[in-house]
Amino acid sequence: MNDLNQNQNVNQPQDNEDLETIMKVLSFCIPLAGAILWYINKDKAPKKSKAACHMALYGLALGVVLQILATVMGIGAASLSN
Structure with a gap:
């Protein structure tokens, strides 16, 4: 049973190229x-x-x-409600 799971991706070629720069920027700015x-x-x-x-x-x-720095410095959303 374990042999079937291990050999599942044997015939699929793997892409060894790096991620495009624009996609890296997108991943950094929007982690989702x-x-x-x-x-x-x-x-x-x-x-x-x-x-x-x-x-x-x-x-x-x-x-x-x-966010931690903003909270410590007192510029978070709570200080704006005064």
Whole structure:
């Protein structure tokens, strides 16, 4: 049973090209798009899917850091309601 699962993608050629720059920027700015690109390319183009995943994670991490900084500096949405 495990042999069937392991040999499932043997006949499919894998794309070894890197993800296009515009798609990297899109994945960085919109992490959900990066997650979708990862899911679409995970089996047929592992290098592209890895790049999309990394850029989405970098964009998400930067967003969290900027949100923490904005909250600490008091320029978050709560300070605008006064």
